[in-house]
Amino acid sequence: MGLASSVLIGVVTITTWATTWSDWYSYRTVERYGDDPDRLAEADLFSGSLGIISALALFAAAAVFIVWLWRVRWNAEMFCRGEHRFTRGWVMGSWICPVVNLWYPKQVVDDIVAASDPRTPPQTESLRDLPGTRLVWAWWLTWVVGLVSGNIVQRGVLGGANTVGDLRTNVILSTISALATSAAAVLAVQLIARIDDLQANRPWVPWWAVDQYQPPAR
Template sequence: MTDQTPGSDLPRYLPGTYRSATPPTYPQYGVPEAGGAHLLPKRPPSPPLDRWFTAEHAMGLAASVLIGAVTVMSWATAWSDWNSYRTLRLYAGDADRMDDADLISGLFGIIAALALFTSAVVFIVWLWRVRWNAEMFCRGEHRYTRGWVLGGWIVPVVNLWYPKQVVDDIVAASDPRTPPHLPTLRGIPGTRLVWAWWLTWVVGLVLDNVGQRSVLDGAPQLGELRENAWLSTVSAVSTTAAAVLAMILIRRINDLQTQRPWTPWWAHGNPAP
């Protein structure tokens, strides 16, 4: 039921094999065996026979490169904020210099926003695909449905912790040590890598938003520009740390998914009582 991917020693799941074969039989979940022992409770398995495993190293590499571009632009934005502060402090009466500083700041802000949007799209596409792989490796129920792979980033308030838990479940399901018939992933603790990545990302995001709001509240004063420059600098440090950790995390998940045998959970036979 597996084949070899051309040019690779990794097996590849071929869904056509399952479609053409007689559908496998499954135990009646929740029905007691002799002696009162149960198998797995509640819902029966629903094998998604139209899916297959995919290696996501190329998409992960693209996401890592774009995340690196976001890091570069975070430092460029911090430099432009210091430049605006210095220009106002030294050339407060020179309208041309002030206009040039505002133009540089606005241009860098637009480029940084485009870099962030592009990297976010590619990262979420990669995350969506490795989530599909994770659902095939392990039957365990994820904390959130697949739609939250995207929605967790854009829904206010919950975007402060939903994406982290989505990634936690993907890591848990991708780990070769996780049994394929595990009923739920909730009991598996998060890794320190995911915790560190998420905390540094949230800190950088919050500081950047605070700094931008302070500048947008009317004509900025010298003290406000200095405060914003410091916030941008600390945000750039935190964003850089988050970017490095995100690259390591992408590599870690891809490695876990290629190290684990590419066999869907429903092909592992009956679950243990």
């Protein structure tokens, strides 16, 4: 599932840049051929088609990623008794609940990483006090930048922009979103590999079956 998630995340990155290209194409078309209805209709067709493809790719990647995240969360609960900040249902719910989706998913992943790390004793009682990792921080910050800038383009006040000035702002934000999303995608692939590696290197013994634990040397 980790490999499938990584591949689909790569596909999403490609479709994101394709959508950004269509935004620039629409902007250039309005700028140069604002009075040509055929040119404008062609630009709208490109934009709409690529938008649908991008949405489908994002949905597929999100579904597979959440399934992978659910599985590694289950593994993490077996490795360590430490209390996660959220129940398992939030593995999915944290992504779809408005407002809290700006930080809940990061905390879900933080706890999974902490519980999966072989250096974390199985009898650790709470995970919230363990320090986060720079990889998770970098992944989440770039994702939020891409998410916010993308939402402004797609659903904000600029979503219906039709003047040259508004479209210019639209494509700049679209480019920022694509850059941030690409960075987040690279970091997400690294994060998936990191969590899979941590869990593969941790002894497959449930925390309740471990009497004494000697963490590996750093």
